[in-house]
Amino acid sequence: MPHVSDIMTRDVRFIAPREKLQRAAQMMSELDVGALPVCDGNRLVGMVTDRDIIVRGTAAGHAPAEACVADVMTERVCWCFEDEPLDEVMRQMADSQVRRIPVVTRGEERRLVGIVALGDIAQRDGEAGGQEGSAADSAGEVLRQVSDPSRPAH
Numbered sequence: 001m002p003h004v005s006d007i008m009t010r011d012v013r014f015i016a017p018r019e020k021l022q023r024a025a026q027m028m029s030e031l032d033v034g035a036l037p038v039c040d041g042n043r044l045v046g047m048v049t050d051r052d053i054i055v056r057g058t059a060a061g062h063a064p065a066e067a068c069v070a071d072v073m074t075e076r077v078c079w080c081f082e083d084e085p086l087d088e089v090m091r092q093m094a095d096s097q098v099r100r101i102p103v104v105t106r107g108e109e110r111r112l113v114g115i116v117a118l119g120d121i122a123q124r125d126g127e128a129g130g131q132e133g134s135a136a137d138s139a140g141e142v143l144r145q146v147s148d149p150s151r152p153a154h
């Protein structure tokens with residue numbers, strides 16, 4: 001099984017926590033993405049999604065031109081190291097019900113170096129010829145688990 005660094009997207013754009021929600025939305029539109037890593041310098045400190053902007057921002061009465069990304073971002077995010085085996089990362093994605101995961105360097109700095117998404121996993125399989133038991137099968141399983149409705153914790 002390959003490592004995350006073999007398939008991750010390397011040229012990842014991110015946003016700073018003090019940037020305005022409006023700028024985050026503009027970046028998402030320009031990049032055609034629904035989530036951005038939030039970094040202080042190159043250090044990963046959170047993630048912000050289009051849903052965060054709407055539900056935690058606009059719906060809560062925050063003006064997008066005035067509120068900061070830090071006001072709505074998720075601080076405790078799943079992430080992985082660039083040298084982790086892909087199967088472990090897919091398991092983490094399924095367990096956490098996320099479709100994409102930031103990739104960071106080892107050490108306290110946790111410098112953002114990439115992002116890996118279910119699409120990256122599926123695309124890798126397409127290039128490998130779609131063999132049974134392949135990454136696409138695994139990507140499909142992860143997608144199925146990610147898409148299962150969450151159950152309330154009691």
